[in-house]
Amino acid sequence: MLTVSGLETFYGPSQALFGVDLSLQQGQVLALMGRNGMGKTTTIRSIMRLTPPKRGTVHFSGQDLAGLQAFRVARLGLGLVPEGRRVFAPLSVEENLRATARDADDTAGGWSLKRVYALFPRLRERAGQAARTLSGGEQQMLAVGRALMTNPRLLILDEATEGLAPLIRAEIWSAIAALKAEGLSILVVDKHLKDLLPLADACVVLEKGRSVWAGSPQALQADAALQHRYLGV
Numbered sequence: 001m002l003t004v005s006g007l008e009t010f011y012g013p014s015q016a017l018f019g020v021d022l023s024l025q026q027g028q029v030l031a032l033m034g035r036n037g038m039g040k041t042t043t044i045r046s047i048m049r050l051t052p053p054k055r056g057t058v059h060f061s062g063q064d065l066a067g068l069q070a071f072r073v074a075r076l077g078l079g080l081v082p083e084g085r086r087v088f089a090p091l092s093v094e095e096n097l098r099a100t101a102r103d104a105d106d107t108a109g110g111w112s113l114k115r116v117y118a119l120f121p122r123l124r125e126r127a128g129q130a131a132r133t134l135s136g137g138e139q140q141m142l143a144v145g146r147a148l149m150t151n152p153r154l155l156i157l158d159e160a161t162e163g164l165a166p167l168i169r170a171e172i173w174s175a176i177a178a179l180k181a182e183g184l185s186i187l188v189v190d191k192h193l194k195d196l197l198p199l200a201d202a203c204v205v206l207e208k209g210r211s212v213w214a215g216s217p218q219a220l221q222a223d224a225a226l227q228h229r230y231l232g233v
């Protein structure tokens with residue numbers, strides 16, 4: 001469904017990616033891993049064309065994304081939950097969700113307010129509240145809900161559980177597991193390997209802007225030296 005090949009991306013003159021390859025099969029959860037600063041967010045921004053790559057290719061459902069503007073990439077069905085839970089602080093929860101809604105119709109299997117509230121009941125309780133009054137975990141749920149309201153075929157989560165308390169983190173993971181069970185394809189960046197690995201179907205490890213290892217979560221889990229070397233675990 002997603003094939004990334006030879007990605008090289010720059011911020012001005014400074015090169016951040018030096019050759020990233022990955023592929024994600026339909027219905028899979030792919031874990032994109034690596035220590036801080038290794039290029040995970042840049043890879044995601046390159047895929048979404050928020051920071052267009054200088055070299056390399058990204059194909060989504062067979063389509064080459066080269067030359068597309070970021071909003072067009074999103075419309076093809078890539079839904080991003082960006083690092084740092086960006087919600088519209090002054091808008092209510094419901095307004096945040098409606099703002100990204102596209103063809104929202106739960107009868108067609110698409111995402112609607114009703115379905116997002118069923119996934120995250122806390123958001124229904126807070127529907128009329130300004131997003132800025134939510135806890136960090138609730139804002140993260142809202143960020144996931146906003147991405148789902150675009151009816152993505154591929155959901156991309158960049159550190160969605162970062163800085164959250166264990167209980168609320170568990171709620172987010174169970175929502176991700178429910179989405180996977182429905183067959184949604186998901187690309188996840190997350191530091192909590194204990195939560196991430198049981199859910200992942202495949203893993204890719206980045207080191208200094210390069211993909212250096214790809215394999216199954218079982219193989220990664222079994223290889224302490226690999227985890228130590230590339231993930232600092």
Ligand SMILES: Nc1ncnc2c1ncn2[C@@H]1O[C@H](COP(=O)(O)OP(=O)(O)O)[C@@H](O)[C@H]1O
Pocket residue numbers: 011014016034035036037038039040041042043
């Ligand atoms: N906006 C930016 N401008 C310049 N350099 C950046 C910017 N964002 C990230 N970088 C650099 O790119 C590299 C990869 O960063 P990033 O993709 O954020 O890593 P990760 O998400 O794995 O922590 C790092 O060396 C980082 O300092």
Ligand SMILES: [Mg+2]
Pocket residue numbers: 040041042083158159
């Ligand atoms: Mg990052």
